[in-house]
Amino acid sequence: MNSLGNVFSFISKDVVCKIQILENFLSGENGSHYVTIQSMVKYELENDLVDLTKRCSHPESGCRTLLRLHRALRWLELFLERLRTSSEDSKTSVMCSDAYNESLAHHHPWLIRKAVGVAFCALPGRNTFFDVMNAGDHTQVVALLGESLPLISEVYQITEDLYAKNNLLELP
Numbered sequence: 793m794n795s796l797g798n799v800f801s802f803i804s805k806d807v808v809c810k811i812q813i814l815e816n817f818l819s820g821e822n823g824s825h826y827v828t829i830q831s832m833v834k835y836e837l838e839n840d841l842v843d844l845t846k847r848c849s850h851p852e853s854g855c856r857t858l859l860r861l862h863r864a865l866r867w868l869e870l871f872l873e874r875l876r877t878s879s880e881d882s883k884t885s886v887m888c889s890d891a892y893n894e895s896l897a898h899h900h901p902w903l904i905r906k907a908v909g910v911a912f913c914a915l916p917g918r919n920t921f922f923d924v925m926n927a928g929d930h931t932q933v934v935a936l937l938g939e940s941l942p943l944i945s946e947v948y949q950i951t952e953d954l955y956a957k958n959n960l961l962e963l964p
């Protein structure tokens with residue numbers, strides 16, 4: 793993302809920050825509970841470490857932090873599937889914003905949606921985008937996407953089911 797330009801830095805900063813929160817849990821004194829998503833959910837819920845309705849004493853629990861990344865993974869899945877099936881004249885900005893409007897946008901306030909919309913306009917065209925991905929020629933990139941998308945979907949679905957079972961899909 794950083795090689796796409798400064799306009800994306802507010803997005804990548806947020807992702808890095810959220811990954812850091814999870815890594816800190818993993819390397820902290822209760823790290824053994826953070827080895828899997830299942831053990832994290834069980835541990836945080838059993839020990840009242842999750843703000844369920846309003847952010848107060850545990851504003852940055854592992855569960856709510858992962859939920860933000862989980863929602864972003866859905867965006868990524870939708871976007872990469874569009875990219876995989878796109879034609880030479882398809883616009884990355886349109887693919888990106890269609891995927892965004894179908895997923896993450898439902899969870900973002902107006903101001904973030906506007907800022908994200910500006911970032912999408914700065915996306916390079918499809919060919920440059922494939923080059924930036926640095927995963928071989930364009931046919932190879934498309935093949936790679938075909939292999940990785942089912943794995944992304946599977947990971948997404950496992951987390952989605954676990955969160956749904958524990959009523960965690962709307963954590964503040």
Ligand SMILES: CCCCCCCCCCCCC/C=C/[C@@H](O)[C@H](COP(=O)(O)O)NC(=O)CCCCCCCCCCCCCCC
Binds near residue numbers: 807896
């Ligand atoms: C490739 C183009 C990249 C464009 C990515 C667009 C995705 C839209 C993400 C918009 C995030 C906006 C930034 C702020 C978000 C936060 O307000 C918001 C809520 O957090 P809070 O509850 O702690 O306040 N955070 C989030 O929703 C998490 C956003 C995470 C965004 C992840 C984006 C991942 C991008 C990965 C790109 C990989 C490209 C790979 C190509 C093969």
